[in-house]
Amino acid sequence: MSQVAQQLFNALQWGSFYALIALGYSMVYSILMLFNFAHGDVFMVATYIGYFVATLLLGLALSGSLPLSGVAVFVLTLLLTMFLASFIGIAVERVAYRPLRDAPRASAAITGLMVGIFLETLVLYLLGASRRNFPTLIEVNTFELGPVQVTNLKVLTIVLAVVLMVLLHLFIRKTKVGMAMRAMSYDYAVIPLMGVPLDLIIAFTFALGSALAGAAGVLFGMAYPVLDPYMGVLIGWKAFVAAILGGRGSILGAVAGGFLLGFIEILVAAVLTSTMRDLVAYSIVLLILTFRPYGLFGEEHSVRLRL
Amino acid sequence: MAAERTPQLVVENLEVYYGAIKALHGISFHVYPGEIVTIIGANGAGKTSTLRAISRLVKVGPETRMTFEGHDLLAYPPHKVVSELGISHVPEGRRLFGNLTVWENLQLATFARKDPPEVIQRDFDMVFDLFPRLAERRNQRAGTMSGGEQQMLAVARALITARRMMLLDEPSMGLAPKLMQEMFEALKEINKEGTTILLVEQNANMALRFAQRGYVLETGNLVLEGPSQDLLANPRVKEAYLGG
Ligand SMILES: Nc1ncnc2c1ncn2[C@@H]1O[C@H](COP(=O)(O)OP(=O)(O)O)[C@@H](O)[C@H]1O
Numbered sequence: 001m002s003q004v005a006q007q008l009f010n011a012l013q014w015g016s017f018y019a020l021i022a023l024g025y026s027m028v029y030s031i032l033m034l035f036n037f038a039h040g041d042v043f044m045v046a047t048y049i050g051y052f053v054a055t056l057l058l059g060l061a062l063s064g065s066l067p068l069s070g071v072a073v074f075v076l077t078l079l080l081t082m083f084l085a086s087f088i089g090i091a092v093e094r095v096a097y098r099p100l101r102d103a104p105r106a107s108a109a110i111t112g113l114m115v116g117i118f119l120e121t122l123v124l125y126l127l128g129a130s131r132r133n134f135p136t137l138i139e140v141n142t143f144e145l146g147p148v149q150v151t152n153l154k155v156l157t158i159v160l161a162v163v164l165m166v167l168l169h170l171f172i173r174k175t176k177v178g179m180a181m182r183a184m185s186y187d188y189a190v191i192p193l194m195g196v197p198l199d200l201i202i203a204f205t206f207a208l209g210s211a212l213a214g215a216a217g218v219l220f221g222m223a224y225p226v227l228d229p230y231m232g233v234l235i236g237w238k239a240f241v242a243a244i245l246g247g248r249g250s251i252l253g254a255v256a257g258g259f260l261l262g263f264i265e266i267l268v269a270a271v272l273t274s275t276m277r278d279l280v281a282y283s284i285v286l287l288i289l290t291f292r293p294y295g296l297f298g299e300e301h302s303v304r305l306r307l
Numbered sequence: 308m309a310a311e312r313t314p315q316l317v318v319e320n321l322e323v324y325y326g327a328i329k330a331l332h333g334i335s336f337h338v339y340p341g342e343i344v345t346i347i348g349a350n351g352a353g354k355t356s357t358l359r360a361i362s363r364l365v366k367v368g369p370e371t372r373m374t375f376e377g378h379d380l381l382a383y384p385p386h387k388v389v390s391e392l393g394i395s396h397v398p399e400g401r402r403l404f405g406n407l408t409v410w411e412n413l414q415l416a417t418f419a420r421k422d423p424p425e426v427i428q429r430d431f432d433m434v435f436d437l438f439p440r441l442a443e444r445r446n447q448r449a450g451t452m453s454g455g456e457q458q459m460l461a462v463a464r465a466l467i468t469a470r471r472m473m474l475l476d477e478p479s480m481g482l483a484p485k486l487m488q489e490m491f492e493a494l495k496e497i498n499k500e501g502t503t504i505l506l507v508e509q510n511a512n513m514a515l516r517f518a519q520r521g522y523v524l525e526t527g528n529l530v531l532e533g534p535s536q537d538l539l540a541n542p543r544v545k546e547a548y549l550g551g
């Protein structure tokens with residue numbers, strides 16, 4: 001019983017990573033009908049940004065140059081990383097996707113893959129092949145939650161992921177930029193007739209997705225502190241699968257798909273040997289998609305209208 | 308007509324291409340401030356292309372010149388035609404954001420406006436006054452409303468975005484005669500408040516009764532123009548557009 005509850009926390013933790021990254025795929029897809037295949041590598045770069053920010057702040061705090069408590073260092077690292085990561089997304093859109101806005105979607109997708117490889121190679125070139133260790137921002141300790149033993153880090157990850165998702169939801173529901181994003185997902189072509197600059201909304205969407213990937217990067221780095229330039233590939237693809245599983249372009253779907261994927265993976269690993277995990281887990285995903293090809297919350301047809 | 312007035316909108320030699328297809332063969336027309344002008348034409352004549360060109364949604368030919376209140380329209384991106392020049396556009400087929408509520412559709416239309424909240428509130432009051440049905444349905448999703456209500460919202464939304472000039476693309480399409488009548492009465496009201504109207508229509512009878520002046524568009528060329536009275540009496544217009 002406690003074993004099951006224990007695994008539940010692992011599933012929620014991985015679900016949080018997947019969901020935060022999957023949101024970036026889904027938001028961009030919903031407005032542009034484009035899978036941003038560079039997003040996994042944006043997550044990777046964001047994690048490195050988090051590493052540098054954390055190392056810097058921690059150094060300043062330990063040397064006494066800045067009177068920061070441990071919690072303050074963590075909060076600042078999270079916010080600064082999210083802020084800086086948003087510019088990676090904006091840059092990718094500006095450089096790679098904007099010139100291809102009227103090109104076939106396949107061209108944009110291929111470009112995205114190449115941008116991903118470019119980012120991996122760039123990080124490799126700038127930082128060398130040696131792996132970096134994400135600094136310890138929070139002393140990890142285990143505590144008892146009823147019959148279950150959990151770490152404070154896992155709880156923090158899950159709570160923060162949920163808080164960010166609620167904030168995103170409010171942003172999309174209540175602000176005019178959020179309304180514009182929803183409107184754009186319905187009918188792209190008439191957005192300018194509302195006096196709304198398309199480029200601004202698109203840049204904002206990329207920024208939001210990348211900021212969430214930045215938050216995932218910091219939380220991931222704290223839990224799995226070994227960083228390398230290819231760390232974004234597998235987790236990026238898995239988050240992409242989560243976005244598809246949830247329903248392409250659906251915000252709620254990205255969250256549901258992320259957590260569902262976390263659960264499937266942990267469940268399979270708990271029952272079978274862990275080498276079998278991805279094989280079986282993704283077979284289950286394929287099976288679900290066989291019966292629900294548009295995912296859990298996907299629309300059967302999101303037709304892009306033309307004016 | 309009063310020759311000393313300067314037109315608000317001047318379109319000269321407007322050409323629109325879709326790939327190899329030439330939709331407009333260099334048409335010229337103008338609209339005076341406060342006027343109601345209509346361009347009538349059959350399906351495929353190029354009416355929608357004309358409005359899309361003014362709103363800068365399609366590329367135009369190299370010889371094309373368009374000015375609005377003295378500003379070179381071609382120097383403005385589409386969103387600034389709305390927010391800086393004040394030209395709103397009710398597109399063909401309404402094109403509401405069906406996933407947003409009535410209120411959200413109107414709210415989004417204020418995106419680029421820099422007016423203080425009181426002014427915007429007054430505009431909301433005005434459109435709710437003009438179309439009381441929208442006030443009742445403010446929290447309903449636009450996509451679930453009837454065709455008539457959707458057309459009201461499309462006009463209301465345009466009115467909120469900008470109001471120096473309104474471009475209307477077949478607002479009568481799909482409306483029952485009574486609703487159509489109501490719609491055109493509301494548009495008259497809007498025009499009285501100072502908004503210039505450029506209407507394109509297949510329903511020539513309705514459009515010419517509503518407008519002061521009209522142009523006739525045939526396969527990308529303007530073939531006739533004049534006061535609506537004259538066009539209504541013109542044998543060629545009667546024959547081709549008014550059912551004999
Ligand atoms: N997006 C498009 N691609 C190719 N041809 C188009 C497109 N839009 C319009 N056309 C063509 O341009 C001509 C004028 O169309 P349009 O401006 O929509 O006329 P109207 O509004 O009077 O029906 C038609 O022959 C139409 O087929």
Ligand SMILES: [Mg+2]
Nearest residue numbers: 354355356399
């Ligand atoms: Mg048309």
